Amino acid sequence: MAKITNLTALSTGRLTAKKALKGLVAMSESVAVVGAGLVGCLAAIALAKRGYKVTVFDYRKDPREKSTTDRNLRSINLAISSRGITSLEFVDVEMAERVLKDIIPMKGRMIHHLNGREESQIYGLFGETINSIDRAVLNNYLLDELDRFDSDKVQLKFSHKLKKIKFRDPKELQSCVFSTDDGVEQVYGVNFIVGCDGCYSTTRDQMQREVRMRYSQEYIDCCYIELYIPPSKTYVEEFRGNFSLTPDHLHIWPRHKFMLIALANKDGSFTSTFFGPWKLVESLLESRSRVEEFLQENFPDAMALMGLENAVQCFMTYPKGALMCVECEPYHVPGGRCIILGDAAHSMVPFYGQGMNCGFEDVKVLMKLLDANHGDRAKAFQAYTETRHRDLTAIIKLAVRNYREMSHDVTSMAFLLKKKIDSWLGKLLKDTWLPLYTMVSFRADIPYSKAVAISNRQNKILNVIQALVVASVSVLGYKALRLCYPIIRRLKRS
Ligand SMILES: Cc1cc2nc3c(=O)[nH]c(=O)nc-3n(C[C@H](O)[C@H](O)[C@H](O)COP(=O)(O)OP(=O)(O)OC[C@H]3O[C@@H](n4cnc5c(N)ncnc54)[C@H](O)[C@@H]3O)c2cc1C
Numbered sequence: 001m002a003k004i005t006n007l008t009a010l011s012t013g014r015l016t017a018k019k020a021l022k023g024l025v026a027m028s029e030s031v032a033v034v035g036a037g038l039v040g041c042l043a044a045i046a047l048a049k050r051g052y053k054v055t056v057f058d059y060r061k062d063p064r065e066k067s068t069t070d071r072n073l074r075s076i077n078l079a080i081s082s083r084g085i086t087s088l089e090f091v092d093v094e095m096a097e098r099v100l101k102d103i104i105p106m107k108g109r110m111i112h113h114l115n116g117r118e119e120s121q122i123y124g125l126f127g128e129t130i131n132s133i134d135r136a137v138l139n140n141y142l143l144d145e146l147d148r149f150d151s152d153k154v155q156l157k158f159s160h161k162l163k164k165i166k167f168r169d170p171k172e173l174q175s176c177v178f179s180t181d182d183g184v185e186q187v188y189g190v191n192f193i194v195g196c197d198g199c200y201s202t203t204r205d206q207m208q209r210e211v212r213m214r215y216s217q218e219y220i221d222c223c224y225i226e227l228y229i230p231p232s233k234t235y236v237e238e239f240r241g242n243f244s245l246t247p248d249h250l251h252i253w254p255r256h257k258f259m260l261i262a263l264a265n266k267d268g269s270f271t272s273t274f275f276g277p278w279k280l281v282e283s284l285l286e287s288r289s290r291v292e293e294f295l296q297e298n299f300p301d302a303m304a305l306m307g308l309e310n311a312v313q314c315f316m317t318y319p320k321g322a323l324m325c326v327e328c329e330p331y332h333v334p335g336g337r338c339i340i341l342g343d344a345a346h347s348m349v350p351f352y353g354q355g356m357n358c359g360f361e362d363v364k365v366l367m368k369l370l371d372a373n374h375g376d377r378a379k380a381f382q383a384y385t386e387t388r389h390r391d392l393t394a395i396i397k398l399a400v401r402n403y404r405e406m407s408h409d410v411t412s413m414a415f416l417l418k419k420k421i422d423s424w425l426g427k428l429l430k431d432t433w434l435p436l437y438t439m440v441s442f443r444a445d446i447p448y449s450k451a452v453a454i455s456n457r458q459n460k461i462l463n464v465i466q467a468l469v470v471a472s473v474s475v476l477g478y479k480a481l482r483l484c485y486p487i488i489r490r491l492k493r494s
């Protein structure tokens, strides 16, 4: 039997007093944030700070409770960069400082070649870093931030799975139907809904029945498996911790069709991820010895750190993740009734390290629009869809493209030459010439779509310079050879 819990008894009561209160009515509007993941938590904090009465729902149990068994015990880390950090700071500077206290700065990529050679490729032109952060720790810190609000401002409801949304007239309450652990359906009426329920979003699914949403979902042929490098047995002075690799780099073992990466954790361990085509993984999994051979042959140095037996065990038994891109438009239901943010609106492959960063930026963009429109949700949501779409499609495309760069291009001479010229120009023409990676990761003030447009323009120039460099090197080489030829001939004769 459906039990009706009217969350907004309070605001419905106030609806009659609407005319008298005017400005204040907006302050007591209620919102359901669906999903207490990274983006949902930040959205909830930002909305609560604007006076909305927020209830956050998640179908999981509270991940901070020790008894929660679906909690992932190993750390899985993410790279947070400028867009993520500045969006956290936009919501609340002190909150940002608290939730980011455990980050580990990474100033570049460390390429591990098959022959064991290591090669550092610095990300920023001026020492900028991206940062490794434990996803679960960050999520828990954000939940703690929600607990700081009074319970009449923010409520957290775990074990609530969104099943259905009944969209109503914008002036009425939108009703959300949840299933709970005890099998009882709960119905909540709220003024509006912010869906942050991840790539398989139920909010989005429900919206598709209400608005004519353009929607696409595409899997890329890549499987990922999380592996683990334990802390070293000895403390390393230089790294200030028990790290067996330098913690200030994102480690990559590029092997063209597949690759391994690793990011440092505070305790000295590294979370490592294998990425490769499904066919390859499936054929390897046919036998233990195949996996063993494959890992040892392609990643001997990484195996020395993981322990081959351990790595094989993880490779065989850990979940195999699929990677997909989700694009849709619009992101909202007219009348300011509902909007989706984060992976719910745009799922991207992880190769630019931007999924969460972009989701946090969604929150900032939406809050700025709400502020600019004095809380007029209908206008703000409409403007959000209109202005945000080009940036979201841009980063989804860039993320796919970066797989090739990480797994293959980083080892090619032509790529490295171009990159050299690119960063040389970037240093020389500070603020006039900006490498794409710099714009995406370190320049939150440049929207993704603009970054791509600028980069395309620069690329044309870059190709010309690269061709000139290659040509002049060959001409010089030819001249040098002509000069040396008589000498060589003489030497040969004698
Ligand atoms: C291998 C990998 C590496 C990545 N690396 C990076 C990186 O380095 N940098 C980066 O910025 N991003 C990275 N990402 C992307 C990043 O993880 C996501 O973009 C981010 O987690 C999205 O957050 P979210 O809150 O939108 O969704 P989620 O984190 O998926 O959270 C959704 C929440 O909604 C809840 N939920 C779902 N359905 C319902 C329902 N029906 N009812 C109630 N609750 C529901 C879920 O329980 C969950 O808590 C990576 C992703 C992968 C897979």
Ligand SMILES: *[C@@H]1O[C@H](CO)[C@@H](O)[C@H](O)[C@H]1NC(C)=O
Residues within 6 Å of the ligand: 231, 232, 233, 234, 235, 236, 242, 268
């Ligand atoms: C870190 O190194 C120290 C000695 O250098 C050692 O005593 C300690 O056990 C190590 N920690 C881990 C987690 O291995």
